[in-house]
């Protein structure tokens with residue numbers, strides 16, 4: 001069991017890096033606490049596998065340190081780090097039985113056979129593999145094989161952490177939720193640090209207590225699923241988390257305030273002050289579709305917008321509308337009907353967020 005710290009860590013695959021864009025992992029300092037259930041979430045190519053391979057020791061970082069419980073492990077090969085890794089595709093021996101596959105990591109470290117039987121029985125029980133123990137692995141279904149692969153990661157009780165790299169890719173959608181629940185159960189039972197890599201926000205938020213969202217080699221936010229939804233720290237998090245993602249309105253900063261095109265947008269004067277001080281012309285207002293107020297009639301401070309489309313998704317619908325030439329979205333409840341060609345929307349100040357150079361800014365008692 002261990003706390004894992006990434007200290008001023010960076011990695012490039014390029015021999016002579018010239019700019020931050022040459023780094024698959026840009027410099028980061030980051031701590032994974034002992035016993036935590038974490039997800040590493042981000043789109044393809046953002047650096048998730050690179051980071052995971054650096055933690056497991058398959059890859060040496062070009063800069064910085066990987067520290068397990070205050071011990072620098074940069075030089076240690078994977079087998080000496082006591083890290084278990086479960087990959088996208090099952091890693092099992094087809095010709096062995098399920099029992100022997102699960103026993104393999106223990107027999108490898110010369111565990112007494114009585115202990116092997118005890119641990120294999122425990123792990124097989126939690127993964128519902130008991131009826132399959134005598135079967136040859138090659139006859140199993142894809143999800144059974146992946147469960148065996150997970151079991152091999154869990155069977156040693158001396159591992160520092162288990163790293164999962166998109167482990168449900170080959171699993172049928174109907175079985176995915178079952179395995180996700182299993183993983184949660186395993187985490188609670190074994191109190192082990194787990195890091196789960198995925199590009200699927202639903203997978204990340206059902207598994208993890210805290211999610212590190214990665215974008216272009218950086219962790220742009222590390223927070224609970226709720227924090228990522230309610231206070232996205234970076235425009236990428238706003239866009240990537242949620243369905244559909246956050247709306248962004250590009251602001252013009254003037255002496256007297258912020259405006260979206262010619263439309264004045266009220267904001268807290270302290271935020272306006274921050275926008276002025278930054279001198280940036282990359283200022284955006286973000287609001288989640290869930291918080292856009294939509295009315296059929298004109299109301300106080302409402303803006304008239306042209307309805308583009310209403311997508312009925314059963315228990316809710318998504319309204320697409322146009323404002324100042326920009327397409328935006330609002331989420332409507334079941335009972336909320338918009339019939340006309342125009343709707344009247346409001347962006348409640350308490351639900352809007354200000355982003356300067358893509359990062360959320362806030363002022364006290366926010």
Ligand SMILES: Nc1ncnc2c1ncn2[C@@H]1O[C@H](COP(=O)(O)OP(=O)(O)OP(=O)(O)O)[C@@H](O)[C@H]1O
Nearest residue numbers: 013023024042043044045046047048049050051199
């Ligand atoms: N062995 C390698 N040599 C050179 N560049 C690499 C290598 N492996 C990854 N990269 C590059 O590093 C960046 C990060 O890749 P990485 O595989 O870590 O991302 P990822 O988030 O895991 O993506 P995916 O979800 O598609 O696996 C990408 O630009 C990728 O092209």
